[in-house]
Amino acid sequence: MKYKKNLNKKRKRRELPDDKLEKFYRILRETRKDSRFDMNKEFIQHGSTTVREHCINVAHTAYYMSYKLKIDVNEEELIRGALLHDYFLYDWHEKSWENSIHGYTHPTKSLKNACHDFDLSAIERDMIKHHMFPLTPTPPRCREGALLCIADKFCALKETLRGKGELKKKRALNK
Numbered sequence: 481m482k483y484k485k486n487l488n489k490k491r492k493r494r495e496l497p498d499d500k501l502e503k504f505y506r507i508l509r510e511t512r513k514d515s516r517f518d519m520n521k522e523f524i525q526h527g528s529t530t531v532r533e534h535c536i537n538v539a540h541t542a543y544y545m546s547y548k549l550k551i552d553v554n555e556e557e558l559i560r561g562a563l564l565h566d567y568f569l570y571d572w573h574e575k576s577w578e579n580s581i582h583g584y585t586h587p588t589k590s591l592k593n594a595c596h597d598f599d600l601s602a603i604e605r606d607m608i609k610h611h612m613f614p615l616t617p618t619p620p621r622c623r624e625g626a627l628l629c630i631a632d633k634f635c636a637l638k639e640t641l642r643g644k645g646e647l648k649k650k651r652a653l654n655k
């Protein structure tokens with residue numbers, strides 16, 4: 481419900497029609513149910529944004545882009561694939577050799593975890609596996625994956641900048 485409130489606050493800027501918003505929350509509910517999705521609230525992705533918030537932001541942005549640009553996609557697969565794109569389930573900020581190559585390896589780890597918890601379609605698997613393109617060399621083969629790539633970078637940049645702003649504010653208050 482908290483996310484519904486937060487996203488609705490943003491609706492003035494990024495408005496989805498009610499039926500599409502309902503669909504988005506239904507898929508979010510189904511994805512959270514009987515899975516490890518909520519574990520993502522324990523891990524930070526960018527700035528002060530958790531992995532769970534990031535995945536919801538990305539799924540909402542990708543869905544909004546498909547609606548606004550009238551791109552023909554399978555909406556359920558787009559939303560679910562985007563919600564699970566960073567389903568790696570660990571803190572990638574901890575210092576280790578493995579985490580130093582997280583950018584390259586987490587799509588495969590996310591796909592493995594997601595396949596363990598869900599029965600994924602070919603589109604959803606392709607989206608998760610190739611979402612880090614062009615950092616990883618193979619591009620997604622579907623429109624849903626291309627939208628995810630763009631929405632992911634856009635949200636990552638926004639979340640990182642917001643995190644830096646918050647840090648600056650904190651430092652200024654501590655002076």
Ligand SMILES: [Fe+2]
Nearest residue numbers: 565566586611
């Ligand atoms: Fe990722």
Ligand SMILES: [Fe+2]
Nearest residue numbers: 538565566632
């Ligand atoms: Fe991401």
